[in-house]
Amino acid sequence: MIIATDLDRTLLPNGYEEYGHNLPLFFQLIRKNKLTLVYATGRNWKLFQEAKKIFKIEDPDYFIGEVGTVLYEKSPKKSFFQLKNKLVISQEWQKYLKNKAKNWNAEKLKKRFQIIKELKLQEKDKQNTYKLSYYLSDTTNQSKILTKIKTLAQEETIKINLISSWDPLKKVRLIDILPATVTKTTALEFIRRKKHLSKEEVVYCGDSGNDIAALTIGYKSILVKNAREEIKKKVLKINQDLGRSKNLYIAKGVGKWNGYYVAGILEGLKHFKII
Numbered sequence: 001m002i003i004a005t006d007l008d009r010t011l012l013p014n015g016y017e018e019y020g021h022n023l024p025l026f027f028q029l030i031r032k033n034k035l036t037l038v039y040a041t042g043r044n045w046k047l048f049q050e051a052k053k054i055f056k057i058e059d060p061d062y063f064i065g066e067v068g069t070v071l072y073e074k075s076p077k078k079s080f081f082q083l084k085n086k087l088v089i090s091q092e093w094q095k096y097l098k099n100k101a102k103n104w105n106a107e108k109l110k111k112r113f114q115i116i117k118e119l120k121l122q123e124k125d126k127q128n129t130y131k132l133s134y135y136l137s138d139t140t141n142q143s144k145i146l147t148k149i150k151t152l153a154q155e156e157t158i159k160i161n162l163i164s165s166w167d168p169l170k171k172v173r174l175i176d177i178l179p180a181t182v183t184k185t186t187a188l189e190f191i192r193r194k195k196h197l198s199k200e201e202v203v204y205c206g207d208s209g210n211d212i213a214a215l216t217i218g219y220k221s222i223l224v225k226n227a228r229e230e231i232k233k234k235v236l237k238i239n240q241d242l243g244r245s246k247n248l249y250i251a252k253g254v255g256k257w258n259g260y261y262v263a264g265i266l267e268g269l270k271h272f273k274i275i
């Protein structure tokens, strides 16, 4: 069984809601139940290392970074004396990506998007070959701007995947533009097929816009309580329309678990009888 989770404000308690100090229990239960742990995040490798230090989270078996544009996996042990398997870039995934996103051209798109004044490029280390990341400085015309982005990409005949999410700490809207064929879910599907598992054998935990695809694809899905209402409604509606309401669990806070962040994940795993 795979337990895949978003990091910020899902596994990591970096929001305004109260943290119930359940991370140690989570890792203990992952190990005890021999679950395959996957992180699926917008963070890059460097920001993941920072999160590890600050929140004392353990290494996963797979790390899907930068919204699905990079994948790390645990390398096989090289010798008896090597204690831990190290996470290394998956070359297989890099090849797969290259093939899947043949039409992608970040430079071309970046140039075209310059005419949208409300888009401000994020820091250099937030960009990569397969991802353009922006801050949306003015959200009053948000839907118009998103349409404009899509139109400009269309004019370049580049199919894009547009992810808009809200950073409640920086209080800013984030826009990620990736090849249409690449999401956190694409990478997770790649792992799932590699392990010959069904969708029912994957649990995905998330809280925001870039988790919606994974929360509605047919995995067992957990939304933590601190997710925004609009996300809860949207994910619930899609799952209902697809006749998959049973696959979704929205944490409410039960007993000693308050439903926020990792407590919400634990509540969901209990609901699905995985722990």
Ligand SMILES: [Mg+2]
Pocket (backbone or CB within 6 Å): 006, 007, 008, 009, 010, 206, 207, 208
């Ligand atoms: Mg998140």
